Amino acid sequence: MAGKDATEALPQPFDAKQLEPAKKRKHSQSPVRNSSKRRQGESGLPSIDELPQPFDAKKLESAKKHQRSRSPSDAPRRLKRPGRGARFSQAESSSIRQRHEQRERDAADQAATQAVLEQRGINDVVRQHYNAVPERGRDWRKTDSRIKGLRSFNNWVKSTLIQKFSPDEDHTPGAHERGRDMAGARDHELLVLDIGCGKGGDLGKWQQAPQKVQLYVGLDPADVSIDQAKERYRSMTHRGSGGRGGRGGGHRGGRHQHLFDARFFVKDCYGESIGDIDVVRQVGFDPSPMGRSGFDIVSMMFCMHYAFESEAKARTMLQNVSSSLKKGGRFIGCIPNSDVIGERVIKFNEWLAKEKERESIEKKDPPPPKEEREEGEEAEEEEGEVEKTAEWGNDLYRVRFPGKTPEDGIFRPPFGWKYSFFLDEAVEEVPEYVVPWPAFRAIAEDYNLELQYHQKFDEIWEAEKDDSVLGPLSERMGVRERGRGSLLVTPEEMEVASFYLAFCFYKV
Numbered sequence: 001m002a003g004k005d006a007t008e009a010l011p012q013p014f015d016a017k018q019l020e021p022a023k024k025r026k027h028s029q030s031p032v033r034n035s036s037k038r039r040q041g042e043s044g045l046p047s048i049d050e051l052p053q054p055f056d057a058k059k060l061e062s063a064k065k066h067q068r069s070r071s072p073s074d075a076p077r078r079l080k081r082p083g084r085g086a087r088f089s090q091a092e093s094s095s096i097r098q099r100h101e102q103r104e105r106d107a108a109d110q111a112a113t114q115a116v117l118e119q120r121g122i123n124d125v126v127r128q129h130y131n132a133v134p135e136r137g138r139d140w141r142k143t144d145s146r147i148k149g150l151r152s153f154n155n156w157v158k159s160t161l162i163q164k165f166s167p168d169e170d171h172t173p174g175a176h177e178r179g180r181d182m183a184g185a186r187d188h189e190l191l192v193l194d195i196g197c198g199k200g201g202d203l204g205k206w207q208q209a210p211q212k213v214q215l216y217v218g219l220d221p222a223d224v225s226i227d228q229a230k231e232r233y234r235s236m237t238h239r240g241s242g243g244r245g246g247r248g249g250g251h252r253g254g255r256h257q258h259l260f261d262a263r264f265f266v267k268d269c270y271g272e273s274i275g276d277i278d279v280v281r282q283v284g285f286d287p288s289p290m291g292r293s294g295f296d297i298v299s300m301m302f303c304m305h306y307a308f309e310s311e312a313k314a315r316t317m318l319q320n321v322s323s324s325l326k327k328g329g330r331f332i333g334c335i336p337n338s339d340v341i342g343e344r345v346i347k348f349n350e351w352l353a354k355e356k357e358r359e360s361i362e363k364k365d366p367p368p369p370k371e372e373r374e375e376g377e378e379a380e381e382e383e384g385e386v387e388k389t390a391e392w393g394n395d396l397y398r399v400r401f402p403g404k405t406p407e408d409g410i411f412r413p414p415f416g417w418k419y420s421f422f423l424d425e426a427v428e429e430v431p432e433y434v435v436p437w438p439a440f441r442a443i444a445e446d447y448n449l450e451l452q453y454h455q456k457f458d459e460i461w462e463a464e465k466d467d468s469v470l471g472p473l474s475e476r477m478g479v480r481e482r483g484r485g486s487l488l489v490t491p492e493e494m495e496v497a498s499f500y501l502a503f504c505f506y507k508v
Contacts, residue, residue: 189214196303200229342409414439
């Protein structure tokens with residue numbers, strides 16, 4: 001026993017047959033797997049039903065609609081307050097539509113004008129316009145014209161410039177005020193270059209200049225206007241050279257009995273040099289600042305603003321002016337007043353900002369759906385499609401910018417600020433350009449032209465109406481009644497005149 005127990009206590013060899021079979025782990029089986037198991041054959045392969053089947057959306061259940069929660073209140077739903085346009089009357093709606101249609105027509109006209117400009121250029125448009133303006137004669141201008149007071153006033157201002165600055169005298173700043181007027185003190189006769197002479201409307205004014213004129217040269221891009229200027233000059237030779245008088249007509253030796261020599265040429269003085277004109281070259285055309293030969297006076301009345309379409313044209317114009325002037329010669333003219341334009345632009349932009357603020361407040365009240373709009377509201381919405389631009393004027397004239405203008409009224413850069421200008425009986429929506437005065441003066445100095453005189457038209461009247469020569473001249477020209485009577489220029493005409501200023505530079 002002891003031996004047997006000792007043998008069993010020793011390690012025994014491993015016998016795998018004595019192990020119990022491992023218990024199989026039970027897995028949860030899907031119904032498909034269980035059912036397929038029943039459909040398997042003896043081979044154990046899956047049946048056709050067990051293979052992936054194509055997707056059939058028709059077997060999906062339709063989505064359940066979301067049920068909106070009902071308001072606890074039984075009160076009916078409050079309708080939105082209708083827009084402002086829904087409260088318009090029939091007459092107001094019609095007026096809105098008419099304004100909108102007019103703006104669309106104006107926009108189309110501006111687009112057509114711009115297309116013409118791009119094809120032909122501004123000079124061609126201006127040339128065609130002034131060629132088409134009929135010559136109605138002096139009698140019509142004095143009696144039947146709606147702007148006869150304005151015509152007389154503008155002519156008086158031009159005569160004032162000629163009377164003040166044409167004499168061959170000391171034109172350094174302040175010399176004229178000190179009485180250094182030497183007209184008639186020497187035998188020299190004036191040589192005058194009139195750029196933009198038009199139909200020759202200033203010929204009579206030059207005949208009455210304080211100092212005798214020897215030669216007048218008129219240049220203009222409009223060929224029909226040049227032909228009319230030639231005809232006007234021929235008529236002066238036939239009827240005599242007398243005029244209304246002035247410092248040259250009775251003030252110093254009586255009326256001129258000799259009519260000056262005049263030459264006229266078709267020329268674009270902003271796009272090309274005028275040095276190729278024989279008579280200009282003979283008088284003297286010297287681009288150098290030391291040139292001492294040339295004309296005594298270069299005049300540009302109501303035409304220089306066309307040069308400010310671009311810097312290149314403005315500089316070509318000033319180069320022609322400076323090269324044509326002798327040292328000490330004068331450059332006189334009239335242009336639109338950029339200060340007046342700037343003030344009007346500022347007022348418009350302030351008004352436009354207030355309008356936009358008002359419209360933004362109104363938009364906070366949401367408009368009704370389109371199907372609920374009433375007649376007139378659609379017109380109100382369409383009216384805002386055309387952008388408002390700066391515009392002002394009265395029954396006689398109108399200024400309108402085609403696009404945005406500077407909020408501060410300062411035009412930077414100083415070139416290409418186009419606007420359309422209308423003046424009854426004279427100008428039909430012709431494109432013009434702002435002449436920013438500080439920029440013009442600065443550029444003129446580059447061509448040795450130093451400012452001597454700068455005055456607004458209404459200020460010229462106040463300063464010169466009681467002059468011993470210019471006062472009576474205003475009566476003879478129909479600006480005011482005889483005996484220093486009342487002004488014959490209407491307030492509307494004076495508003496147009498206040499749009500301009502006069503200047504005088506002299507070449508140093």
